[in-house]
Amino acid sequence: MADNSSPFTDRWFYALVAVGVFLNATGLFPPVMELDGALYACIAKQMAQTGDFINLYAVGTDWLDKPHFPFWVIALSYRIFGINTFSYKFPALLFFLGSVVYTYQFTRLTYSKVTAQVASLVLLTAFHGVLSNSDVRAEPYLMPLIIGPVYHFYRVFLGDRDAISLRNGISKNWRHLLLGSFLTGCALMTKGVFVLIPIGAGLVLHWVLTGHWRELLKIRWYLAIALSFAFTIPEIYCLYQQFDLHPEKVIFGQKGVSGIRFFFWDSQFGRFFNTGPIKGEGDKFFFVHTLLWAFIPWSLPLYMSLGQRLVDLAKRRIGPTFQPEYISLGSGMATFVLFSLSGFQLPHYLNIVFPFYAVLTAQFLVGLQISNLRKWTIAQTVIGILLVVVMGALLWLVQPAGLNTALAWALTLTILLFVLFRQNDLLSLMGRMVGVMFVVAGSLNLFLYPTFLRYQAGMATADYVNTQPTLANRPTTLYEPGTGVGGGSFWSYEFYAKGPTMYARTDSALRVQVQTGPKSVFTTAEYADSLATRGFDVRQLAIFPYYHVSQLTYDFLNPSTRSKTLLPYVLAEVNIKSASERRTGVKTGPLER
Incomplete structure (x- = not known):
């Protein structure tokens, strides 16, 4: 691994991170996109203008669907920066970048520094993550609120066990337990109780497969659950005030609707079993093919990593673990299966576990032998060139304003990539993919979306x-x-x-x-x-x-x-x-x- 990673210096890493941040920041420029983005922007706008942070209204009436947390954050941004496109999107970008930081820190707990660096760059450039920083919904907020608690709880688990009381299992790392619980509470107030699955599934799988199943008996984890729900009290209070106190309100075409019941059951299990007031049409293989384009240009390494992990898991004997950690696999796969079985499916749902997919992808790439790394670099380069060709063809077809500038910029940047990154090593692989996604994001956010959104x-x-x-x-x-x-x-x-x-x-x-x-x-x-x-x-x-x-x-x-x-x-x-x-x-x- 030393030979693979030796060209990957800190200076190159910070330069590529800067490019990755900038390509995601181009999503700040296009207007707010219909439908969901515009709806959420309006809900937060009314909150900011009226000063009513308890009730959620849409289309002039009570609105019961998503919890309050993202709207509180957006309304606060409106109060600071005014009501405009930037104010709506900027806090989401900050939360997304927070997920990148947490991904680096979480990876660093178990893997090498270069693996953490690669995982950060993969997360910065996965296509639907980039897209979600332009078409902002709840997912950029959820990403750090999922990987963040996992990091803090894993820190508690990895803490100095000599300092743990045999009586109750409370570690000196109580601050991590408190921070993890707080972020979990914020995640609950963003999407509901199902977030406990991506947060907890990986930890439980890791404990079971590594022989630490007794962690499930320690009071500290039940304290963490209790604290997480305690931090959701503001959400429960708001729902009670707006809905449970007013059974006369007509919600979903009927009276007596409980906001608290909707939060804990109908909005989550109702969608999963397709029995709630909001229904969808599920396809068990929807996310199998969706992930191919949503995680591009890293989807093939991700699938290879998942395959290797599952094969290793199937061949595993009782004893020492084959893998440094099973959290990424457990959280990523449990959420994937849950959404695949759900009756309500949308492409952006999987964004919340992109940090875990980034870790799996990075672990696979960094662990490649030199000869295989060269092959993968060439294969990924072909994918990158195809992406640039597709974006060039799309620009030519749409004929946006500044077409010649867009094509010249894309061509110049592509040539520059091959001048800077000429070797088929890990640095060139990451540099080329970051550059390719810069072309993709720039083409979409600076030229194509401004044309589309005029309509x-x-x-x-x-x-x-x-x-x-x-x-x-x-x-x-x-x-x-x-x-x-x-x-x-x-x-x-x-x-x-x-x-x-x-x-x-x-x-x-x-x-x-x-x-x-x-x-x-x-x-x-x-x-x-x-x-x-x-x-x-x-x-x-x-x-x-x-x-x-x-x-x-x-x-x-x-x-x-x-x-x-x-x-x-x-x-x-x-x-x-x-x-x-x-x-x-x-x-x-x-x-x-």
């Missing part, structure tokens, strides 16, 4: 309204008939609009709002047309094209066919028709512009 009609309309003196401070009604949180492009309007917004979910609600005079209304063209036939006077002010940008298709990517994929949204002035207009169908007011 978030809500954001585009809000930008237009904000520049119109007669409209900027005027309240806007978001007309979205139906129940639930809805969808479409309403949330990006709510977030980016400087003026106040309110929702109308029915004709009667809209009619009440326009009783006092005409109102600015943002809605789809289809809904606007339907209003004109139901007793409303609708005067169009502006029309903006819309596309669901998180579901890209070839027809949308191709400028020549893009128009047929777009749906129109309308900013209109809406009033109630006079009695004579309703009788004759003839408009008596000013002509429509």
Whole structure:
């Protein structure tokens, strides 16, 4: 291993980390993406503006889905930096970088320094981790809140056992026990009780396979569980205040819904068994193929590492362990299996165990013999070149603004990689992959997403309204008939609009709002047309094209066919028709512009 890692100096490591941080920071530049990102941004916006950190509201009504912790963090960021794209994304980036630090520290407890360095770079460059720093949801917050407790609890386990009381098993490393419990509590307040599985499964597997099963009998771990739930008391209090104290509220179409029950059961086990109010369609092999692209460019080394670990585990005899630690394997595989069996699956779910996958990948790469390392470096380089070619083709197809600059930048950086990293060793492998992901992230965040996100009609309309003196401070009604949180492009309007917004979910609600005079209304063209036939006077002010940008298709990517994929949204002035207009169908007011 010394020969493999000798070129991997600290200076190169810090330089590559700096590039890795910067490529993730490019995600700060594109606007907030619909759907979930814009919804979460709006929930935190209302929290920051009202100072109400207890109740969660979406689309003008009580919202019961995700816990409070990320919204508290985002609302605090809004209070510091103002309500804007940067304020929404910046704390998530900091949490993500915290997971990189924890991954390094956790790896260093068992493996060599170079393994910890490689694991950090793998985590910095795994594709869906990079993507999640642009399309921000809960996962960047969860990553350090999963690997962090594992690190602290493992530190407790590895502590000086001579200092442990035989009576209760409390170590001198009580600070690590307390910090691990606090971070676990924050994880619970981010995603719910299932986070105990990625945090605890690896530790339990490690104790069982290494002959330390008596750890399961020590009171310190039950104290850690108790402390973790004690740290969730703010979440439980908020849910009790908003929901359990108000059984008259209609949530998920019924009264008497308990927020505390939803937190502990329906939001987790209800989704797993697909019996809760929010349902999905599960595919047992969904994450097998999803991980191939989500963890690119490291998916093949990851699968090889997992295969080797499982084979070693199958051949293992009773006695000394074959592997330095089983935590990464246990946490990574338990979460993978849990999500695969779940009835509710989304690609970003696995991001929370990317730190463990990074450790497994790094351990595999650093442990390669020199001849095999050269082969893997060449294979990974081919994958990297293909990624650059794909991004170049995508840029050429989409034709974003600054196309020539983007292509020249990508080509120059690719050539520079092969000038700087000419050997087929570990340093060249890591340097080339960091550079390739810089090309990928830069192409997406600096050129492609700015083009795609122009078709978030809500954001585009809000930008237009904000520049119109007669409209900027005027309240806007978001007309979205139906129940639930809805969808479409309403949330990006709510977030980016400087003026106040309110929702109308029915004709009667809209009619009440326009009783006092005409109102600015943002809605789809289809809904606007339907209003004109139901007793409303609708005067169009502006029309903006819309596309669901998180579901890209070839027809949308191709400028020549893009128009047929777009749906129109309308900013209109809406009033109630006079009695004579309703009788004759003839408009008596000013002509429509």
